[in-house]
Amino acid sequence: MIQFNECSFRYQGGSHNALDGISLTIEDGAFVGVTGASGAGKSTLTYAVNGLIPHHFSGDFYGSVLVNGLDTVEVKPEELSRFVGEVFQDIDSQMVSSVVEDEILFGMENFGVPHEEIGRRLQQTLSLLGIEELRRRQINSLSGGQKQKVAIAAILAMRPDVILLDEPTGELDPESSVMIFELLKTLNREFHKTVVVVEQKIMLLCSYVDRIILMENGHIAFDGPTAAVAGEADLFRAQGINIPRVTELGEKLTGMGLYHGALPLTLDGGEKMVREVLADA
Amino acid sequence: MNLLQYQPGNSFLHRLNPITKLAAAFLYGAACIISGNLFLVTALIILMILIAATAGLGGRALRLTRNLLILGALMFIIQLFFVRSGDPLLVTGGFVWVTTGGLVSALLLSLRVVAAMLPLMLLFAITEISDLCGALVKKLHVPYRYAFIVTTAFRFVPLFTSEFHDIEDAQRARGVEYDTRNIVKKVQLVAPLFVPLLTSSLRKVDAGAISAEVRGFNLRTYNSGYQQYPFHLADGAAVVLLVALIVVSAVL
Numbered sequence: 001m002i003q004f005n006e007c008s009f010r011y012q013g014g015s016h017n018a019l020d021g022i023s024l025t026i027e028d029g030a031f032v033g034v035t036g037a038s039g040a041g042k043s044t045l046t047y048a049v050n051g052l053i054p055h056h057f058s059g060d061f062y063g064s065v066l067v068n069g070l071d072t073v074e075v076k077p078e079e080l081s082r083f084v085g086e087v088f089q090d091i092d093s094q095m096v097s098s099v100v101e102d103e104i105l106f107g108m109e110n111f112g113v114p115h116e117e118i119g120r121r122l123q124q125t126l127s128l129l130g131i132e133e134l135r136r137r138q139i140n141s142l143s144g145g146q147k148q149k150v151a152i153a154a155i156l157a158m159r160p161d162v163i164l165l166d167e168p169t170g171e172l173d174p175e176s177s178v179m180i181f182e183l184l185k186t187l188n189r190e191f192h193k194t195v196v197v198v199e200q201k202i203m204l205l206c207s208y209v210d211r212i213i214l215m216e217n218g219h220i221a222f223d224g225p226t227a228a229v230a231g232e233a234d235l236f237r238a239q240g241i242n243i244p245r246v247t248e249l250g251e252k253l254t255g256m257g258l259y260h261g262a263l264p265l266t267l268d269g270g271e272k273m274v275r276e277v278l279a280d281a
Numbered sequence: 282m283n284l285l286q287y288q289p290g291n292s293f294l295h296r297l298n299p300i301t302k303l304a305a306a307f308l309y310g311a312a313c314i315i316s317g318n319l320f321l322v323t324a325l326i327i328l329m330i331l332i333a334a335t336a337g338l339g340g341r342a343l344r345l346t347r348n349l350l351i352l353g354a355l356m357f358i359i360q361l362f363f364v365r366s367g368d369p370l371l372v373t374g375g376f377v378w379v380t381t382g383g384l385v386s387a388l389l390l391s392l393r394v395v396a397a398m399l400p401l402m403l404l405f406a407i408t409e410i411s412d413l414c415g416a417l418v419k420k421l422h423v424p425y426r427y428a429f430i431v432t433t434a435f436r437f438v439p440l441f442t443s444e445f446h447d448i449e450d451a452q453r454a455r456g457v458e459y460d461t462r463n464i465v466k467k468v469q470l471v472a473p474l475f476v477p478l479l480t481s482s483l484r485k486v487d488a489g490a491i492s493a494e495v496r497g498f499n500l501r502t503y504n505s506g507y508q509q510y511p512f513h514l515a516d517g518a519a520v521v522l523l524v525a526l527i528v529v530s531a532v533l
């Protein structure tokens with residue numbers, strides 16, 4: 001479980017709080033999406049969970065963050081990384097090796113996973129992500145989607161309970177983006193990982209996650225179940241987050257008095273709405 | 282850069298332990314430097330090219346030799362005029378320009394440079410940097426920190442160049458004309474790019490450091506690596522051969 005208690009953080013030399021009085025709880029097994037405008041503090045929020053704040057980035061830290069009951073100020077980031085793994089925003093510079101296999105081995109080697117176990121986990125992780133054939137490939141020869149899978153594999157091999165992903169689809173085409181979210185869904189539903197994903201593409205978030213957090217200038221502007229997003233569409237629009245088109249269509253149909261149900265967020269929901277409207281007509 | 286790139290393969294040379302390869306490259310080079318015999322040094326250059334050919338690197342070895350010979354020629358010319366011993370060879374207006382001693386020592390020096398550098402450069406063609414560093418950490422207990430710095434530096438070269446081209450393209454899109462033949466002008470145009478390049482590179486290095494840190498970099502010991510680098514009979518044989526070579530070149 002992750003618990004923020006009135007947490008604030010200002011980077012050294014920063015003019016304002018990157019995190020501003022954040023209080024929130026993320027239960028084990030949750031599938032949470034974090035969105036918000038550029039500079040809203042989404043990446044900083046993830047750094048507070050894995051202890052990079054305040055251990056790597058210096059600044060003023062107030063309040064507390066507890067991960068599995070451990071206070072992030074008191075334990076070192078490598079201690080926390082036994083529970084929490086993060087796939088960072090910049091896909092290329094987070095790689096520490098030139099070959100896929102070495103990248104996945106890195107964390108396991110460091111944490112002293114016994115060597116017979118390492119081989120097994122490597123194999124399992126590669127096959128879970130469907131990247132067995134990339135094993136000996138040079139990382140810089142991979143496509144964006146493949147690199148993203150390697151980065152996720154490198155984290156999964158360490159077997160964290162919580163996986164943070166910072167805009168994992170930022171440089172991917174729509175097809176690969178869906179593929180990554182399908183993977184996250186599997187990790188959450190079948191492997192019971194807690195997944196927290198920072199994402200600008202609201203449509204993707206709405207189709208997959210259970211809960212959405214909207215950040216604005218370091219504080220939380222919205223936090224609720226995905227279904228509640230449609231009712232607060234204006235909040236999201238104010239942050240420059242494009243509401244799913246089906247939701248906008250729903251708003252129009254409601255405005256015209258043709259539809260009276262809950263606003264849809266996904267294509268499936270949109271289809272149901274259109275069928276209802278047509279049936280009434 | 283291309284001439285130093287790793288070329289995957291499964292030859293006898295490729296399969297040697299990375300530490301053996303490193304030691305062999307140095308021993309071979311040492312043999313060339315110790316030797317005072319012009320013919321032996323020349324023979325060692327030719328032998329090196331032949332050895333490289335067994336690993337499918339004959340062409341690469343020839344190209345490297347050619348480039349090193351250009352460097353050698355430069356040193357030859359400088360040395361030629363500085364060493365004066367033996368009989369005068371080139372005399373104009375009573376001034377001795379070149380002596381026989383100078384000619385021989387210049388020739389020897391430049392060939393030694395070629396012969397000693399060649400195996401070191403070929404080392405990179407048959408050894409992956411990460412394997413070399415991995416073996417040094419595992420077998421010789423070189424601190425992982427240094428190995429990590431070296432592998433990272435090598436990994437960053439292509440990232441660095443592609444970043445440079447990105448910035449160059451961005452500038453070009455703003456109408457900056459890079460395709461000038463005027464070298465001074467070119468330098469003036471390219472120099473300002475180094476500041477953004479440096480900042481973005483430092484940011485990348487920091488991001489890499491963070492990623493390593495949260496994956497337990499600080500917990501690593503020399504024995505953490507999963508990859509094993511065992512020594513085989515061939516490694517012993519190679520070292521024996523090279524020591525013999527050193528003895529021969531010291532005697533000849």
Ligand SMILES: Nc1ncnc2c1ncn2[C@@H]1O[C@H](COP(=O)(O)OP(=O)(O)OP(=O)(O)O)[C@@H](O)[C@H]1O
Pocket residue numbers: 011012013014018036037038039040041042043044045057089
């Ligand atoms: N290393 C740093 N030093 C100083 N200020 C920083 C640093 N990193 C981020 N900030 C500032 O903190 C605030 C939040 O940044 P953060 O990177 O968390 O935003 P974000 O929501 O992830 O944005 P983006 O969508 O662009 O990734 C911004 O105002 C940013 O300028």
Ligand SMILES: [Mg+2]
Pocket residue numbers: 042043044089166
């Ligand atoms: Mg960010």
